[in-house]
Amino acid sequence: MRQAIALGQRGLGRVWPNPAVGCVIVKGGRILARGWTQPGGRPHAEAMALAACDARGATVYVSLEPCAHHGKTPPCSEALITAGVARVVTALTDPDPRVAGRGHAMLRAAGIDVVEGVEADAAHAANAGFLLRVTQNRPFVTLKLALTLDGRIATASGESRWITGPEARRMVHAMRARHDAVLVGAGTARADDPDLRVRGLGVGHQPVRVVALPQLDLDTDSRLGRTARDAPVWVLHGPQTTAERVAAWQGTGARALACPVAQGGQGLDPAAMMQALAGQGLTRVFCEGGGMLAASLLRAGLVDQMVVFSAGRLIGADGRAGLGALGLTRLEDAPRFRLMQVQPVGGDVMQVWTRAG
Incomplete structure (x- = not known):
């Protein structure tokens, strides 16, 4: 998770209004792929990492709850389900009203093991700007x-x-x-x-x-x-x-x-x-x-x-x-x-x- 948070920070200053998210996919004790939010806010970190490996049965570490809404691209929660991952570990729940726990719920409904709150303080500090914009409008x-x-x-x-x-x-x-x-x-x-x-x-x-x-x-x-x-x-x-x-x-x-x-x-x-x-x-x-x-x-x-x-x-x-x-x-x-x-x-x-x- 610390690596996912550090990867996400590569997007700081380049991805607004989106959060700067990082993702690491692991299977059998080996890192299969890494990704982070790209300039302009897309593709998202999960999409970048999933495109680089076969993630079936893998564990995915992501520094913010995967999105659950259809925008310019399909939701990352849906992409993770389609990829057949076994487990998703996240640092924070996304406070955006379009997500706000729905991403976690989609994953659990699909039978994926979800662990929340890992390295939450570090992830909060890394994405403090996005979180403040969503929760305090500044x-x-x-x-x-x-x-x-x-x-x-x-x-x-x-x-x-x-x-x-x-x-x-x-x-x-x-x-x-x-x-x-x-x-x-x-x-x-x-x-x-x-x-x-x-x-x-x-x-x-x-x-x-x-x-x-x-x-x-x-x-x-x-x-x-x-x-x-x-x-x-x-x-x-x-x-x-x-x-x-x-x-x-x-x-x-x-x-x-x-x-x-x-x-x-x-x-x-x-x-x-x-x-x-x-x-x-x-x-x-x-x-x-x-x-x-x-x-x-x-x-x-x-x-x-x-x-x-x-x-x-x-x-x-x-x-x-x-x-x-x-x-x-x-x-x-x-x-x-x-x-x-x-x-x-x-x-x-x-x-x-x-x-x-």
């Missing part, structure tokens, strides 16, 4: 911060390239590739004119590039505007944005999604933004700032994981803080995260934190 959010030792992201003049070294930047590109989308706020889009594509890794796909622009006041001649037909760009904008600005961005090839503004009118409502992205099928979002957007996501309790790159530099109090105001008056109200990993990356240090509780 994607899994990773917030990336590149900071000096004193928590600054730029000098007082706004200079920020480059706080971290080339090794850390390369790792960030790898992280982009494992998410469905990369998100930045209006301030970062205007100040840095970012490209946000994965570069230097030879990957054959690009994440959706998303920018939150309450007034849609970013020049269409920006890097995002000029490359919107080369790799997808979505712009999140407020309800008061003029039709002309929306049309201009749509003219670049970008997709425009309207969102309500937050209470008090400070930017777009973060929960509504995440719901809009989930509604389009996104399961994993990699937020690269800036400080105001990061703070709004943290205030709303929408950050599931933080990746912090710390560089051996100091800027001082006159530099720009890594986060905007959180509005805290009591320490006990501060968002809490649990340290999961610490790793040197070139001359920098990477820390990975997950939300506590």
Whole structure:
């Protein structure tokens, strides 16, 4: 099962809105075939593995309950029955209402031995984005911060390239590739004119590039505007944005999604933004700032994981803080995260934190 979960993770960033599932078929103590969900979400992991072997009488390990509904392809539960497998071991029940135990029930009704809940925690972590989209109508959010030792992201003049070294930047590109989308706020889009594509890794796909622009006041001649037909760009904008600005961005090839503004009118409502992205099928979002957007996501309790790159530099109090105001008056109200990993990356240090509780 651990191998099936690891195989499934090969699809992260490539299979949305589907889950990233892995499958291993075993008979007589020997692995007959392996499979994982393919780019675009199909073929499914079970179909890939079944196509590579004669699975009659075999045991199938799959990291999520086999699907039970007819879509673009027949259900995987039906395919497993037709293949004549003897036993199916799964990690999780699929919460999708079209499945939700029906796959397991189909297998049992056909006389197949079904074992559930094997390595469930690991499988849940691997597919947290899909599970959140189905159960909470939002994607899994990773917030990336590149900071000096004193928590600054730029000098007082706004200079920020480059706080971290080339090794850390390369790792960030790898992280982009494992998410469905990369998100930045209006301030970062205007100040840095970012490209946000994965570069230097030879990957054959690009994440959706998303920018939150309450007034849609970013020049269409920006890097995002000029490359919107080369790799997808979505712009999140407020309800008061003029039709002309929306049309201009749509003219670049970008997709425009309207969102309500937050209470008090400070930017777009973060929960509504995440719901809009989930509604389009996104399961994993990699937020690269800036400080105001990061703070709004943290205030709303929408950050599931933080990746912090710390560089051996100091800027001082006159530099720009890594986060905007959180509005805290009591320490006990501060968002809490649990340290999961610490790793040197070139001359920098990477820390990975997950939300506590």
